[in-house]
Amino acid sequence: xxxxxxxxxxxxxxxxxxxxxxxxxxxxxxxxxxxxxxxxxxxxxxxxxxxxxxxxxxxxxxxxxxxxxxxxxxxxxxxxxxxxxxxxxxxxxxxxxxxxxxxxxxxxxxxxxxxxxxxxxxxxxxxxxxxxxxxxxxxxxxxxxxxxxxxxxxxxxxxxxxxxxxxxxxxxxxxxxxxxxxxxxxxxxxxxxxxxxxxxxxxxxxxxxxxxxxxxxxxxxxxxxxxxxxxxxxxxxxxxxxxxxxxxxxxxxxxxxxxxxxxxxxxxxxxxxxxxxxxxxxxxxxxxxxxxxx
Numbered sequence: 001x002x003x004x005x006x007x008x009x010x011x012x013x014x015x016x017x018x019x020x021x022x023x024x025x026x027x028x029x030x031x032x033x034x035x036x037x038x039x040x041x042x043x044x045x046x047x048x049x050x051x052x053x054x055x056x057x058x059x060x061x062x063x064x065x066x067x068x069x070x071x072x073x074x075x076x077x078x079x080x081x082x083x084x085x086x087x088x089x090x091x092x093x094x095x096x097x098x099x100x101x102x103x104x105x106x107x108x109x110x111x112x113x114x115x116x117x118x119x120x121x122x123x124x125x126x127x128x129x130x131x132x133x134x135x136x137x138x139x140x141x142x143x144x145x146x147x148x149x150x151x152x153x154x155x156x157x158x159x160x161x162x163x164x165x166x167x168x169x170x171x172x173x174x175x176x177x178x179x180x181x182x183x184x185x186x187x188x189x190x191x192x193x194x195x196x197x198x199x200x201x202x203x204x205x206x207x208x209x210x211x212x213x214x215x216x217x218x219x220x221x222x223x224x225x226x227x228x229x230x231x232x233x234x235x236x237x238x239x240x241x242x243x244x245x246x247x248x249x250x251x252x253x254x255x256x257x258x259x260x261x262x263x264x265x266x267x268x269x270x271x272x273x274x275x276x277x278x279x280x281x282x283x284x285x286x287x288x289x290x291x292x293x294x
Contacts (some may be wrong), residue, residue, distance in 0.1 A: 001231045004029035007075040008230060009067050011058050011115060012085030014041025016184040017135070017219045021082050022049050024223035025230060031075045035067060035085065058085040058111035064118040072122065080131045080230045081119040083112040083157075090146045101149045108153035112160060120164075120173060129172030131230050134161050136177040136241060141252055143287045144190075158241050162254070165239030174238035176229050179252060180222040181215050181245030192291045209294045211246030221246055258285070 008025045012018040014036030022032045022045060032051035036042035039055045046053035054070045056063040071078045087107050089100035116132055123130035139147050140154025161177040168175060181187065183197045183206070196210050200218065210216045225244040228234055243250035261279035263271055 001028040001227045001233065003080075003227065003230060006030045006079040006230065007033070007071050007077050008080035008082065009033045009035065009071055009078065009115070009119065010082040010084055011035045011067070011111065013082075014038050014045050017180055017182055017222060018082075018084040019045050020182075020219035020223040021084060021226045022051070024220075024227045025080070025082075026050055028227050028231075030080065030230065033067060033071045033074070035063075037085075057107070058083075058115060059106040060110075061114045061118070064111075064114035067115065068118045068122050077126060078119060078122045078130070079128075080133065081115060082133045082135070082226060082230075083115050084135045085111055086135070086150075088147075089149060091148075092146055093148050096148055104149035105153050108150070109156045112157050116160070116164065116175075120168065120171075123173050124171050127171075129174075129235075131234070132161075132164065132168075132173065132175040133226055133229050134158075134175065134177045136161075136179045138179060138181060138243075138289055141179060141241070142289050144289065158252075161241065162239050169238065172235075174229070174234065176234075176237060176239070177241040178222070178225055178229070179241055179243040180225075181243070182217055182219045182222050184219060187216075190289075192289075206246065207294075208247075212248065213292050213294075215243065215245035215248035215250070217246035225249065259283070 008030045010018050010022045013022040013034045022034055026032050026049035032049050034042050034046040034051050034053045037057045042053040042055050052074050054067050068078055085107055087104055089104050091100055112134055134157050136157050137154040139151045140158060143151050158177045161175045164175040183200045187193045187197060193216060196206055196216055206217050222244045241252035243252055259280045261275055
């Protein structure tokens with residue numbers, strides 16, 4: 001990929017997946033605005049990738065607009081936005097507080113919205129197209145126990161990608177959601193993956209089973225997809241949810257009807273109860289990630 005001349009913002013890029021994305025974009029020639037709430041992490045990452053740091057918590061309009069101003073002020077333009085910033089406040093529904101819910105939704109969902117809105121205004125003004133790369137999660141696709149706030153926000157982000165891809169098509173701005181799986185502070189909270197995260201930290205490689213069957217690897221394994229989507233090679237890719245992790249690259253389906261039944265004049269409750277087991281309810285959809293055993 002040759003991203004020479006392109007300017008990118010990567011939110012939450014002081015460490016983990018965000019830092020891997022920033023490194024990959026810079027390695028392919030892009031100028032990068034690094035963002036993180038941790039000033040030391042942001043400055044260190046910016047120095048490493050030859051970019052600049054804009055410190056602050058994603059969520060509100062003020063920081064979103066500051067990120068765009070920084071990109072334009074330092075590098076003269078903006079071509080790519082990667083909305084990676086995130087936090088976790090995991091609890092089951094009946095124990096989740098308003099603050100637990102609001103904090104996660106504000107960073108993930110509202111932060112994606114405010115940053116994308118600010119970036120799109122600049123991209124449309126430039127008139128040369130652009131790339132929005134929104135970071136989703138398998139939890140947003142399938143649900144995950146204890147993640148009411150996170151699953152809802154990540155599902156909403158994929159909804160953003162579908163809607164914005166239509167709204168921004170004439171401006172030649174593509175919008176896609178990346179659904180990564182990698183060893184991070186977030187994935188170590190998943191019981192089936194924590195052991196692999198711990199092993200990586202101990203310097204052990206990710207075993208082939210995890211890389212293929214679980215699509216689980218390092219943050220660097222997920223970075224190539226971001227660079228591809230930022231490039232001219234991906235000009236025709238928009239409105240998609242694309243999975244990446246370990247050795248697997250995948251495309252998630254859009255929600256669609258999988259069964260239907262019809263009754264002249266409509267359906268009463270009794271009629272639904274009678275028909276349900278042999279029609280629409282004959283094979284119900286599953287929920288959650290069904291990770292295979294090693």
